[in-house]
Amino acid sequence: MEVASKKPSLPFLLMTLITLSADILVAQAPTPRRQVNGTLGGSVLLSVVPSPGRKVRTVEWSFGAGTGDTIQLAEFTRAGFERPNPKDRFQQRLEMHNATSLKIKALQLGDSGVYEARIKTTLATVEDQAFLLTVYEPVATPQIQSQLLASTPEGCNVTLQCRGSGKGNVSIFWGKGNPAQQLDPGRYQLSPDGRTLQLSLQPSSLNTTYTCTVSNPVDQKIISFDLQSICLSGGADASFSKPGYIVLTFFLLVLTLGTAVWCWRMNNKKSADPAATPTGPMEESLAEPQYADILRSPPEGNDQALRHLENNMERSPQKEHLITTVYDQIRRTPENTSEEVT
Template sequence: MEWDFYPQRGGLGLWLGEFRHGNLEHPSPTDRFGQRLDMVDETTLRIRDLELDDGGTYNARIWFTKAQFQEQSFSLTVYEPVPTPSILFQEVFQTSEGCSVTLQCQAPGREEFSISWKRGNPPRALGNSLYGDFQLSDNGRKLRVFWRKGSSDSAFTCLLSNSVGQKNASFELLKICPSDEGE
Protein backbone atom coordinates (compact mmCIF):
# COMPACT_ATOMS: atom_id res chain seq x y z
CA MET A 1 0.00 0.00 0.00
CA GLU A 2 1.31 3.44 -0.87
CA TRP A 3 0.18 7.00 -0.13
CA ASP A 4 0.50 10.35 -1.88
CA PHE A 5 -0.77 13.85 -1.16
CA TYR A 6 -2.00 16.80 -3.27
CA PRO A 7 -2.31 20.08 -1.32
CA GLN A 8 -5.63 21.92 -1.15
CA ARG A 9 -4.02 25.30 -1.85
CA GLY A 10 -2.27 24.11 -4.99
CA GLY A 11 1.29 23.05 -5.48
CA LEU A 12 3.05 19.85 -6.38
CA GLY A 13 1.95 16.45 -5.19
CA LEU A 14 4.07 14.59 -2.68
CA TRP A 15 4.70 10.86 -2.40
CA LEU A 16 4.29 10.08 1.30
CA GLY A 17 5.58 6.56 1.35
CA GLU A 18 4.48 2.97 1.37
CA PHE A 19 3.41 0.50 4.00
CA ARG A 20 5.58 -2.55 3.72
CA HIS A 21 6.41 -5.34 6.17
CA GLY A 22 4.46 -3.65 8.98
CA ASN A 23 6.14 -0.23 8.65
CA LEU A 24 5.64 3.03 6.79
CA GLU A 25 8.66 3.59 4.61
CA HIS A 26 8.73 7.36 4.32
CA PRO A 27 11.07 8.48 1.54
CA SER A 28 11.97 11.84 3.02
CA PRO A 29 11.57 12.31 6.78
CA THR A 30 12.74 15.91 6.32
CA ASP A 31 9.87 16.95 4.01
CA ARG A 32 6.95 19.10 5.24
CA PHE A 33 5.42 16.14 7.10
CA GLY A 34 8.70 15.30 8.85
CA GLN A 35 8.18 12.67 11.53
CA ARG A 36 4.44 13.36 11.83
CA LEU A 37 3.36 10.36 9.70
CA ASP A 38 2.85 6.81 10.86
CA MET A 39 0.65 3.83 10.12
CA VAL A 40 -1.88 2.83 12.77
CA ASP A 41 -2.53 -0.48 11.04
CA GLU A 42 -2.21 -1.87 7.51
CA THR A 43 -4.72 0.60 6.07
CA THR A 44 -4.72 3.70 8.32
CA LEU A 45 -2.31 6.60 7.88
CA ARG A 46 -2.04 8.95 10.87
CA ILE A 47 -0.85 12.55 10.69
CA ARG A 48 0.08 14.02 14.06
CA ASP A 49 -0.02 17.73 14.94
CA LEU A 50 -2.13 18.80 11.95
CA GLU A 51 -1.20 22.06 10.25
CA LEU A 52 -3.38 24.24 8.01
CA ASP A 53 -1.37 23.25 4.93
CA ASP A 54 -2.09 19.54 5.57
CA GLY A 55 -5.49 20.02 3.91
CA GLY A 56 -5.83 18.37 0.52
CA THR A 57 -6.36 15.03 -1.17
CA TYR A 58 -4.70 11.89 0.13
CA ASN A 59 -4.60 8.91 -2.21
CA ALA A 60 -4.11 5.34 -1.02
CA ARG A 61 -3.11 2.73 -3.60
CA ILE A 62 -3.41 -0.92 -2.70
CA TRP A 63 -1.39 -3.14 -5.04
CA PHE A 64 -2.62 -6.70 -5.54
CA THR A 65 -0.16 -7.57 -8.29
CA LYS A 66 2.43 -5.55 -10.27
CA ALA A 67 -0.33 -4.54 -12.69
CA GLN A 68 -3.48 -4.63 -10.56
CA PHE A 69 -4.31 -2.06 -7.88
CA GLN A 70 -7.20 -0.20 -6.31
CA GLU A 71 -7.06 3.50 -5.45
CA GLN A 72 -9.05 5.38 -2.82
CA SER A 73 -8.99 9.16 -2.34
CA PHE A 74 -9.61 11.00 0.92
CA SER A 75 -10.23 14.72 1.21
CA LEU A 76 -9.00 16.45 4.37
CA THR A 77 -9.87 20.02 5.35
CA VAL A 78 -8.03 21.57 8.28
CA TYR A 79 -9.79 24.56 9.82
CA GLU A 80 -8.13 27.40 11.59
CA PRO A 81 -9.47 27.85 15.13
CA VAL A 82 -11.96 30.70 15.26
CA PRO A 83 -10.24 33.77 16.74
CA THR A 84 -12.01 36.22 19.01
CA PRO A 85 -13.21 39.13 16.88
CA SER A 86 -13.08 42.77 17.84
CA ILE A 87 -15.48 45.57 16.96
CA LEU A 88 -14.30 49.00 15.85
CA PHE A 89 -16.60 51.96 15.40
CA GLN A 90 -16.34 54.77 12.88
CA GLU A 91 -18.43 57.51 11.31
CA VAL A 92 -20.42 58.51 14.40
CA PHE A 93 -23.06 61.16 13.69
CA GLN A 94 -25.32 62.53 16.44
CA THR A 95 -28.81 63.81 15.69
CA SER A 96 -31.64 64.90 17.96
CA GLU A 97 -33.38 61.53 17.31
CA GLY A 98 -30.35 59.34 17.89
CA CYS A 99 -27.02 58.35 16.51
CA SER A 100 -25.67 56.88 13.27
CA VAL A 101 -22.57 54.72 13.48
CA THR A 102 -20.71 52.10 11.44
CA LEU A 103 -19.45 49.06 13.38
CA GLN A 104 -16.73 46.91 11.84
CA CYS A 105 -16.11 43.30 12.88
CA GLN A 106 -12.40 42.45 12.64
CA ALA A 107 -10.72 39.07 12.94
CA PRO A 108 -7.09 38.06 12.76
CA GLY A 109 -6.05 35.05 10.68
CA ARG A 110 -5.91 34.06 7.05
CA GLU A 111 -9.07 31.98 6.83
CA GLU A 112 -12.39 33.39 5.73
CA PHE A 113 -15.01 33.14 8.43
CA SER A 114 -18.74 33.54 8.34
CA ILE A 115 -19.79 36.81 9.98
CA SER A 116 -23.20 37.62 11.39
CA TRP A 117 -24.58 40.33 13.67
CA LYS A 118 -27.08 40.27 16.51
CA ARG A 119 -28.62 43.00 18.67
CA GLY A 120 -29.74 43.26 22.26
CA ASN A 121 -28.91 41.38 25.42
CA PRO A 122 -29.38 38.45 25.13
CA PRO A 123 -28.36 38.70 21.45
CA ARG A 124 -31.08 38.06 18.86
CA ALA A 125 -31.48 38.59 15.10
CA LEU A 126 -31.24 42.14 13.81
CA GLY A 127 -34.65 41.95 12.14
CA ASN A 128 -36.86 45.01 12.08
CA SER A 129 -36.97 47.32 15.06
CA LEU A 130 -38.90 50.42 15.99
CA TYR A 131 -35.67 51.77 17.49
CA GLY A 132 -33.10 51.21 14.78
CA ASP A 133 -32.28 50.72 11.12
CA PHE A 134 -29.47 48.39 9.98
CA GLN A 135 -27.45 48.03 6.79
CA LEU A 136 -24.71 45.43 6.14
CA SER A 137 -21.75 45.89 3.79
CA ASP A 138 -18.27 44.50 3.06
CA ASN A 139 -19.52 40.88 3.10
CA GLY A 140 -21.14 41.40 6.48
CA ARG A 141 -18.04 42.85 8.14
CA LYS A 142 -19.59 46.30 8.48
CA LEU A 143 -22.89 47.12 10.12
CA ARG A 144 -24.31 50.61 9.71
CA VAL A 145 -26.75 51.38 12.51
CA PHE A 146 -29.12 54.25 13.03
CA TRP A 147 -29.93 53.94 16.71
CA ARG A 148 -32.83 55.93 18.14
CA LYS A 149 -32.58 57.40 21.63
CA GLY A 150 -34.57 55.49 24.20
CA SER A 151 -33.98 52.11 22.54
CA SER A 152 -33.25 49.27 24.89
CA ASP A 153 -31.25 47.50 22.14
CA SER A 154 -27.97 49.34 22.43
CA ALA A 155 -25.74 46.23 22.45
CA PHE A 156 -24.53 44.76 19.13
CA THR A 157 -22.70 41.46 18.79
CA CYS A 158 -20.49 40.25 15.95
CA LEU A 159 -20.41 36.43 15.59
CA LEU A 160 -17.49 34.83 13.78
CA SER A 161 -17.82 31.15 12.82
CA ASN A 162 -16.54 28.35 10.64
CA SER A 163 -17.40 24.64 10.48
CA VAL A 164 -15.77 23.88 13.81
CA GLY A 165 -16.38 26.84 16.09
CA GLN A 166 -17.82 30.23 16.89
CA LYS A 167 -16.67 33.27 18.86
CA ASN A 168 -18.20 36.68 19.39
CA ALA A 169 -17.58 40.22 20.57
CA SER A 170 -20.13 42.76 21.74
CA PHE A 171 -20.21 46.53 21.61
CA GLU A 172 -22.41 48.87 23.65
CA LEU A 173 -23.61 51.86 21.61
CA LEU A 174 -24.30 53.83 24.80
CA LYS A 175 -20.51 54.25 25.05
CA ILE A 176 -20.55 56.55 22.03
CA CYS A 177 -24.24 57.48 21.58
CA PRO A 178 -25.72 59.18 24.63
CA SER A 179 -29.34 58.38 25.49
CA ASP A 180 -31.95 60.71 26.94
CA GLU A 181 -31.82 58.82 30.23
CA GLY A 182 -30.00 60.71 32.93
CA GLU A 183 -29.79 63.94 30.92
Protein backbone atom coordinates in the same frame (compact mmCIF):
# COMPACT_ATOMS: atom_id res chain seq x y z
CA MET B 1 -23.72 -25.12 -50.63
CA GLU B 2 -21.74 -22.26 -49.24
CA VAL B 3 -23.30 -20.33 -46.32
CA ALA B 4 -22.94 -16.60 -46.61
CA SER B 5 -21.32 -14.97 -43.56
CA LYS B 6 -23.43 -12.44 -41.73
CA LYS B 7 -22.07 -8.95 -41.34
CA PRO B 8 -22.58 -7.21 -37.97
CA SER B 9 -25.50 -4.88 -38.06
CA LEU B 10 -25.14 -1.17 -37.47
CA PRO B 11 -27.13 -1.17 -34.20
CA PHE B 12 -24.80 -3.81 -32.79
CA LEU B 13 -21.74 -1.75 -33.62
CA LEU B 14 -23.22 1.31 -31.97
CA MET B 15 -24.04 -0.59 -28.79
CA THR B 16 -20.50 -2.00 -28.64
CA LEU B 17 -19.01 1.46 -29.12
CA ILE B 18 -21.19 2.98 -26.40
CA THR B 19 -20.23 0.21 -23.95
CA LEU B 20 -16.52 0.68 -24.59
CA SER B 21 -16.82 4.45 -24.23
CA ALA B 22 -18.62 4.04 -20.91
CA ASP B 23 -15.88 1.75 -19.65
CA ILE B 24 -13.22 4.25 -20.70
CA LEU B 25 -15.04 7.12 -18.98
CA VAL B 26 -15.46 5.10 -15.80
CA ALA B 27 -11.77 4.18 -15.80
CA GLN B 28 -10.70 7.82 -16.30
CA ALA B 29 -13.17 9.32 -13.81
CA PRO B 30 -11.36 10.90 -10.83
CA THR B 31 -11.73 9.37 -7.42
CA PRO B 32 -14.29 11.25 -5.30
CA ARG B 33 -12.63 13.35 -2.60
CA ARG B 34 -13.87 13.81 0.90
CA GLN B 35 -13.29 17.27 2.36
CA VAL B 36 -11.32 17.33 5.62
CA ASN B 37 -10.45 20.52 7.51
CA GLY B 38 -7.58 20.95 9.94
CA THR B 39 -6.30 23.67 12.27
CA LEU B 40 -2.75 24.94 12.10
CA GLY B 41 -0.73 23.16 14.78
CA GLY B 42 -3.46 20.59 15.42
CA SER B 43 -3.96 17.05 14.15
CA VAL B 44 -6.27 15.30 11.73
CA LEU B 45 -7.36 11.70 11.09
CA LEU B 46 -7.90 10.27 7.58
CA SER B 47 -9.95 7.05 7.73
CA VAL B 48 -10.75 4.82 4.76
CA VAL B 49 -14.00 2.81 4.60
CA PRO B 50 -13.75 -0.42 2.59
CA SER B 51 -16.71 -1.88 0.76
CA PRO B 52 -19.02 -4.10 2.82
CA GLY B 53 -17.95 -7.72 3.08
CA ARG B 54 -14.33 -7.05 2.14
CA LYS B 55 -11.39 -7.24 4.49
CA VAL B 56 -8.45 -4.90 4.08
CA ARG B 57 -5.11 -6.51 3.39
CA THR B 58 -2.93 -3.40 2.75
CA VAL B 59 -3.41 0.36 2.40
CA GLU B 60 -0.96 2.50 0.46
CA TRP B 61 -1.00 6.23 1.22
CA SER B 62 0.25 8.96 -1.08
CA PHE B 63 0.18 12.79 -1.02
CA GLY B 64 -0.07 15.35 -3.79
CA ALA B 65 0.15 19.09 -3.16
CA GLY B 66 -1.04 20.04 -6.63
CA THR B 67 2.47 20.65 -7.99
CA GLY B 68 2.49 17.47 -10.07
CA ASP B 69 4.69 15.43 -7.73
CA THR B 70 3.23 12.63 -5.62
CA ILE B 71 4.88 11.45 -2.41
CA GLN B 72 4.55 7.86 -1.25
CA LEU B 73 3.82 8.37 2.43
CA ALA B 74 3.23 5.02 4.06
CA GLU B 75 2.00 1.45 3.68
CA PHE B 76 -0.23 -0.24 6.19
CA THR B 77 0.15 -4.02 6.33
CA ARG B 78 -0.64 -6.72 8.84
CA ALA B 79 2.99 -6.49 9.93
CA GLY B 80 2.64 -2.81 10.83
CA PHE B 81 3.49 0.64 9.54
CA GLU B 82 6.18 1.22 6.91
CA ARG B 83 7.56 4.54 5.65
CA PRO B 84 9.31 4.53 2.27
CA ASN B 85 11.08 7.82 3.04
CA PRO B 86 11.10 8.78 6.74
CA LYS B 87 12.99 12.01 5.87
CA ASP B 88 10.28 13.53 3.70
CA ARG B 89 8.47 16.76 4.71
CA PHE B 90 6.25 14.90 7.19
CA GLN B 91 9.11 13.14 9.04
CA GLN B 92 7.81 12.00 12.44
CA ARG B 93 4.39 13.62 12.11
CA LEU B 94 2.63 10.54 10.61
CA GLU B 95 1.11 7.75 12.66
CA MET B 96 -0.92 4.60 11.96
CA HIS B 97 -4.01 5.08 14.12
CA ASN B 98 -5.49 1.70 13.18
CA ALA B 99 -5.36 -0.58 10.18
CA THR B 100 -7.30 1.89 8.04
CA SER B 101 -6.59 5.41 9.44
CA LEU B 102 -3.68 7.81 8.92
CA LYS B 103 -3.04 10.45 11.61
CA ILE B 104 -1.16 13.66 10.79
CA LYS B 105 0.13 15.69 13.75
CA ALA B 106 1.40 19.28 14.12
CA LEU B 107 -0.35 20.39 10.96
CA GLN B 108 1.31 22.96 8.73
CA LEU B 109 -0.23 25.12 6.04
CA GLY B 110 1.78 23.20 3.45
CA ASP B 111 0.02 19.97 4.45
CA SER B 112 -3.04 21.08 2.50
CA GLY B 113 -3.56 18.87 -0.54
CA VAL B 114 -4.92 15.54 -1.78
CA TYR B 115 -4.26 12.30 0.14
CA GLU B 116 -5.03 9.09 -1.73
CA ALA B 117 -5.42 5.67 -0.23
CA ARG B 118 -5.22 2.51 -2.38
CA ILE B 119 -6.97 -0.33 -0.56
CA LYS B 120 -6.16 -3.93 -1.42
CA THR B 121 -8.55 -6.52 -0.03
CA THR B 122 -8.29 -10.22 0.65
CA LEU B 123 -10.47 -10.85 -2.40
CA ALA B 124 -7.75 -9.39 -4.67
CA THR B 125 -9.78 -6.25 -5.33
CA VAL B 126 -8.41 -2.70 -5.37
CA GLU B 127 -10.28 0.39 -4.22
CA ASP B 128 -9.15 4.01 -4.29
CA GLN B 129 -10.30 6.67 -1.85
CA ALA B 130 -9.15 10.28 -1.68
CA PHE B 131 -9.21 13.10 0.89
CA LEU B 132 -8.88 16.82 0.27
CA LEU B 133 -7.25 18.32 3.36
CA THR B 134 -7.34 22.09 3.97
CA VAL B 135 -5.38 23.54 6.89
CA TYR B 136 -6.69 26.85 8.29
CA GLU B 137 -5.22 29.34 10.72
CA PRO B 138 -7.18 29.96 13.92
CA VAL B 139 -9.48 32.98 13.80
CA ALA B 140 -7.93 36.06 15.37
CA THR B 141 -9.80 37.71 18.24
CA PRO B 142 -11.87 40.49 16.63
CA GLN B 143 -12.45 44.01 17.93
CA ILE B 144 -15.42 46.32 17.45
CA GLN B 145 -14.68 49.96 16.63
CA SER B 146 -17.62 52.33 17.10
CA GLN B 147 -18.38 55.78 15.70
CA LEU B 148 -21.34 57.89 16.79
CA LEU B 149 -23.03 59.63 13.86
CA ALA B 150 -25.94 61.27 15.68
CA SER B 151 -27.58 61.02 19.10
CA THR B 152 -30.91 62.77 19.64
CA PRO B 153 -33.99 62.14 21.79
CA GLU B 154 -35.57 60.56 18.72
CA GLY B 155 -32.88 57.93 18.25
CA CYS B 156 -29.23 57.04 17.76
CA ASN B 157 -27.23 56.49 14.56
CA VAL B 158 -23.99 54.60 15.05
CA THR B 159 -21.51 52.64 12.95
CA LEU B 160 -19.87 49.43 14.21
CA GLN B 161 -16.87 47.89 12.48
CA CYS B 162 -15.61 44.37 13.23
CA ARG B 163 -11.83 44.43 12.79
CA GLY B 164 -8.98 41.94 13.09
CA SER B 165 -10.97 38.95 11.91
CA GLY B 166 -8.03 37.15 10.29
CA LYS B 167 -7.36 35.80 6.81
CA GLY B 168 -8.62 33.04 4.60
CA ASN B 169 -12.13 31.67 4.32
CA VAL B 170 -13.61 33.87 7.06
CA SER B 171 -17.32 34.53 7.59
CA ILE B 172 -18.76 37.43 9.63
CA PHE B 173 -22.19 37.37 11.22
CA TRP B 174 -23.83 40.32 13.04
CA GLY B 175 -26.56 39.70 15.58
CA LYS B 176 -28.20 41.24 18.62
CA GLY B 177 -28.81 39.86 22.08
CA ASN B 178 -27.35 36.81 23.76
CA PRO B 179 -27.64 34.33 22.15
CA ALA B 180 -27.29 36.28 18.92
CA GLN B 181 -30.43 36.74 16.85
CA GLN B 182 -31.20 38.23 13.48
CA LEU B 183 -31.07 42.02 13.15
CA ASP B 184 -34.26 44.01 12.75
CA PRO B 185 -34.96 44.56 9.04
CA GLY B 186 -34.92 48.15 7.86
CA ARG B 187 -32.90 49.35 10.85
CA TYR B 188 -29.40 48.59 9.61
CA GLN B 189 -27.10 48.75 6.60
CA LEU B 190 -24.30 46.26 6.01
CA SER B 191 -21.14 46.84 3.95
CA PRO B 192 -20.43 44.45 1.05
CA ASP B 193 -17.69 42.65 2.99
CA GLY B 194 -19.94 42.32 6.05
CA ARG B 195 -17.50 43.99 8.41
CA THR B 196 -19.21 47.39 8.89
CA LEU B 197 -22.69 47.69 10.36
CA GLN B 198 -24.60 50.99 10.42
CA LEU B 199 -27.55 51.15 12.82
CA SER B 200 -30.44 53.59 13.10
CA LEU B 201 -32.29 52.81 16.32
CA GLN B 202 -35.08 54.27 18.41
CA PRO B 203 -34.63 55.03 22.13
CA SER B 204 -36.54 51.88 23.07
CA SER B 205 -33.95 49.74 21.24
CA LEU B 206 -30.82 51.20 22.82
CA ASN B 207 -30.72 48.68 25.66
CA THR B 208 -29.35 46.01 23.31
CA THR B 209 -26.05 44.19 22.96
CA TYR B 210 -24.76 43.60 19.44
CA THR B 211 -22.37 40.76 18.63
CA CYS B 212 -19.92 40.09 15.83
CA THR B 213 -19.22 36.41 15.16
CA VAL B 214 -16.13 35.62 13.09
CA SER B 215 -15.61 32.03 11.96
CA ASN B 216 -13.93 29.76 9.46
CA PRO B 217 -14.42 26.02 8.96
CA VAL B 218 -12.29 25.17 12.03
CA ASP B 219 -12.60 28.07 14.49
CA GLN B 220 -14.97 30.75 15.77
CA LYS B 221 -14.65 33.94 17.85
CA ILE B 222 -17.45 36.15 19.25
CA ILE B 223 -17.25 39.72 20.55
CA SER B 224 -20.08 41.83 22.02
CA PHE B 225 -20.73 45.58 22.16
CA ASP B 226 -23.15 47.43 24.44
CA LEU B 227 -24.89 50.16 22.46
CA GLN B 228 -25.71 52.18 25.60
CA SER B 229 -22.03 52.91 26.16
CA ILE B 230 -21.98 55.17 23.12
CA CYS B 231 -25.55 56.36 22.52
CA LEU B 232 -26.51 57.33 26.10
CA SER B 233 -23.10 58.87 26.84
CA GLY B 234 -23.30 61.17 23.83
CA GLY B 235 -20.36 59.55 22.15
CA ALA B 236 -17.88 59.95 25.00
CA ASP B 237 -16.55 56.49 24.34
CA ALA B 238 -16.66 56.79 20.59
CA SER B 239 -13.47 57.16 18.67
CA PHE B 240 -12.88 60.61 17.23
CA SER B 241 -13.47 60.57 13.50
CA LYS B 242 -10.97 61.75 10.94
CA PRO B 243 -13.06 64.81 9.91
CA GLY B 244 -13.21 65.79 13.57
CA TYR B 245 -9.43 65.80 13.80
CA ILE B 246 -9.24 67.96 10.68
CA VAL B 247 -11.70 70.54 12.06
CA LEU B 248 -9.91 70.64 15.43
CA THR B 249 -6.53 71.13 13.76
CA PHE B 250 -7.88 73.95 11.60
CA PHE B 251 -9.43 75.68 14.62
CA LEU B 252 -6.18 75.53 16.59
CA LEU B 253 -4.24 76.87 13.62
CA VAL B 254 -6.59 79.86 13.21
CA LEU B 255 -6.44 80.57 16.95
CA THR B 256 -2.64 80.53 16.91
CA LEU B 257 -2.41 82.85 13.92
CA GLY B 258 -4.95 85.25 15.46
CA THR B 259 -2.98 85.43 18.70
CA ALA B 260 0.27 86.12 16.83
CA VAL B 261 -1.31 88.95 14.78
CA TRP B 262 -2.80 90.54 17.93
CA CYS B 263 0.54 90.52 19.73
CA TRP B 264 2.27 92.03 16.68
CA ARG B 265 -0.25 94.86 16.45
CA MET B 266 0.02 95.64 20.16
CA ASN B 267 3.80 95.85 19.91
CA ASN B 268 3.57 98.20 16.93
CA LYS B 269 1.05 100.39 18.74
CA LYS B 270 3.27 100.74 21.80
CA SER B 271 6.32 101.63 19.72
CA ALA B 272 4.36 104.29 17.79
CA ASP B 273 2.90 106.01 20.96
CA PRO B 274 5.13 109.02 22.02
CA ALA B 275 3.79 108.93 25.57
CA ALA B 276 5.20 105.45 25.97
CA THR B 277 8.74 106.65 25.23
CA PRO B 278 10.70 107.36 28.43
CA THR B 279 11.97 111.00 28.09
CA GLY B 280 12.35 112.01 31.74
CA PRO B 281 16.04 111.24 32.28
CA MET B 282 17.05 112.90 29.03
CA GLU B 283 15.15 116.12 29.80
CA GLU B 284 16.64 116.23 33.26
CA SER B 285 20.09 115.83 31.82
CA LEU B 286 19.46 118.67 29.34
CA ALA B 287 17.85 121.08 31.87
CA GLU B 288 20.36 120.51 34.63
CA PRO B 289 23.91 120.75 33.34
CA GLN B 290 26.65 119.75 35.69
CA TYR B 291 29.88 121.55 36.30
CA ALA B 292 33.16 120.34 37.67
CA ASP B 293 36.19 122.10 39.07
CA ILE B 294 39.25 121.58 37.04
CA LEU B 295 42.33 120.87 39.04
CA ARG B 296 45.24 122.54 37.54
CA SER B 297 48.51 120.82 37.73
CA PRO B 298 51.15 122.73 39.72
CA PRO B 299 53.88 124.57 37.93
CA GLU B 300 56.88 122.67 36.96
CA GLY B 301 59.29 122.27 39.77
CA ASN B 302 56.66 122.71 42.49
CA ASP B 303 56.83 119.12 43.72
CA GLN B 304 56.07 120.18 47.26
CA ALA B 305 52.60 121.47 46.30
CA LEU B 306 51.85 118.28 44.41
CA ARG B 307 52.81 116.13 47.39
CA HIS B 308 50.68 118.29 49.64
CA LEU B 309 47.67 117.78 47.41
CA GLU B 310 48.11 114.00 47.32
CA ASN B 311 48.37 113.88 51.12
CA ASN B 312 45.14 115.80 51.50
CA MET B 313 43.32 113.41 49.17
CA GLU B 314 44.58 110.37 51.09
CA ARG B 315 43.57 111.89 54.45
CA SER B 316 39.99 112.66 53.28
CA PRO B 317 38.50 109.45 51.85
CA GLN B 318 34.98 110.56 52.82
CA LYS B 319 35.21 113.88 51.05
CA GLU B 320 32.41 114.77 48.70
CA HIS B 321 32.88 114.49 45.01
CA LEU B 322 34.56 117.43 43.34
CA ILE B 323 31.80 117.57 40.76
CA THR B 324 29.02 119.88 41.94
CA THR B 325 25.92 121.18 40.30
CA VAL B 326 24.54 124.69 39.93
CA TYR B 327 21.82 123.84 42.47
CA ASP B 328 24.46 123.06 45.08
CA GLN B 329 25.96 126.49 44.54
CA ILE B 330 22.56 128.19 44.86
CA ARG B 331 21.73 126.35 48.10
CA ARG B 332 24.98 127.44 49.62
CA THR B 333 24.57 131.13 48.66
CA PRO B 334 21.75 132.04 51.14
CA GLU B 335 23.77 130.59 53.99
CA ASN B 336 26.68 132.79 53.14
CA THR B 337 24.44 135.85 52.77
CA SER B 338 22.83 135.35 56.18
CA GLU B 339 26.19 135.12 57.80
CA GLU B 340 27.27 138.37 56.23
CA VAL B 341 24.08 140.20 57.36
CA THR B 342 24.57 138.97 60.87
